[in-house]
Amino acid sequence: MVPSAIVTLAVLPLTPNGKLDRNALPAPELASTSGYAAPRGQTETILASIFADVLGLDRVGIHDDFFAIGGHSLLATQVVARAQQELNVQLALRALFEASTVAGLAARLNSSTEIKVSPLLPASRQQPLPLSHGQERLWFVEQLGLSNGGYNVSAAVRLTGKLDVDALSAALSEVVRRHESLRTRFAGRGDSAVQLIDPPWPVVLSPEAVATEDAARQRLVALMQQPFDLAQDRLLRVALLQLSPDMHVLALSIHHIVSDGWSMGVLVGEIETLYAAFCAGRPSPLPELPIQYADYAVWQRRWLEETALQRQLEYWTVQLAGAPGSIELATDRPRPAVPSFRGAVHRLTVDQACTA
Incomplete structure (x- = not known):
């Protein structure tokens, strides 16, 4: 609320109806x-x-x-x-x-x-590739067997009109080729894990006929809640549901260890761009990626270990000195050792007059 400049004027510029003409105010001369x-x-x-x-x-x-x-x-x-x-x-x-x-x-x-900070450069693929710290946290939670599909990141896109299934399959295959994260698995090595990057694999779409919107919704929920085995599974699942000859739903489910909400926007955008190009018989217009996420993970580990980790540790050790070892929050009932994930959904309809 503090102005960055105060300008003195002999008179304020006004519009024909006598109001302040803000567009006519002079720009401050910041000497x-x-x-x-x-x-x-x-x-x-x-x-x-x-x-x-x-x-x-x-x-x-x-x-x-x-x-x-x-x-x-x-x-x-x-x-x-x-x-x-x-x-x-x-x-x-x-x-x-x-x-x-x-x-x-x-x-x-x-x-x-x-x-x-050292520059972020491509890392050798001839060495074991570490996980980023964010990935390591997610990998650790999965080892406890407690996520139950809770870290799946999903998107569903409704496709209206004539669909070229071959072009869409080719677009998805190209996205998988471009992004190593979509073909990365995570194998345990001692107390941690390493990234294993698989060769590109083709995405072959086979439309699944569904009779109703409710049936499509149930199929989507099942796909999006299906857990991943980080060491064995491909961490991208794709399904194409067909409601009618001119109505499809493309569903994507990816584990959070290789994706996030921002990534899903990038993924859907690239699919749209590639699909349009392939339908028109053009090659991919997207440039090759100079840096992959594994390069970032190597850079992050090296930077922290060489310069920042000890400094950060010393800071937080001082800040948290004397803090309680655990925090006991009041609960309405005893919590089990293993979460049940039981819950409830209450549905209601807001009438049109209220929404308007």
Whole structure:
């Protein structure tokens, strides 16, 4: 709620009916806060360029305060993201609030108070491929046998009109080829696991005839709740349900260890693009992927083990000193050692007048 600039005007511009004409207000002239000083060295040059680009200014001096020349918290996130990418550092958002000039932020980075991040590059497939930390957590839960399909990520797309099943099968096969995650299994090795990437496999769709919407819904629920064996199964399941000659439902079920909600949007978008191309007899318009998720997992492990893990551990050890070893939450009844997953669904209909 604090304005980033205050501009004095002799008179406020008004519309013909006497209201404030906001579009006619002049843009603030955000001058240097301390006189222009040119960047010194590569880090300051890059940061000054990022500041100026994000703020829409011709140039920014190294002593100009980011928040005094038009910056705010939303723009600060852009600066931090750009700095991380262009300088290969792990930079916290608060760093810009604590050192809000180019000179101050550069000095902070050059003094190694921020963690240096090595570039993310393709990793050799001739070595055992580790799991990312997020994947390892999911793998551990699956070893306990408690998820019961709870980590399945699913999507169902209704397809209306004449369907080219061969083109759709080819689109899905190409997506599987492009993304190693969709053909990755996870085999136990000691206390953890490794990623096993299978060769591309063809997706062959055979439409399943279903008589009613309810039958289709039951089939979808069964597909989406079917558990995966992370070591043996393909972690992508596909079904094509046919309600009529011109009405189909494409159902996808993927384990969360290789996908998430954002990934499903990417997956469906790629299927749409490839299907349109293959129906028209064109090749895939999608570029090859320079980085796969296994490359990220190797990078994450190496970065944490080399630089960040001990620092993070020491921080949280101090922060959590004296904290209780467990938290006993009040419950309405004793909880069993193994969750039953029993629950209930209550359905109701909201009338049209209310929804309107």
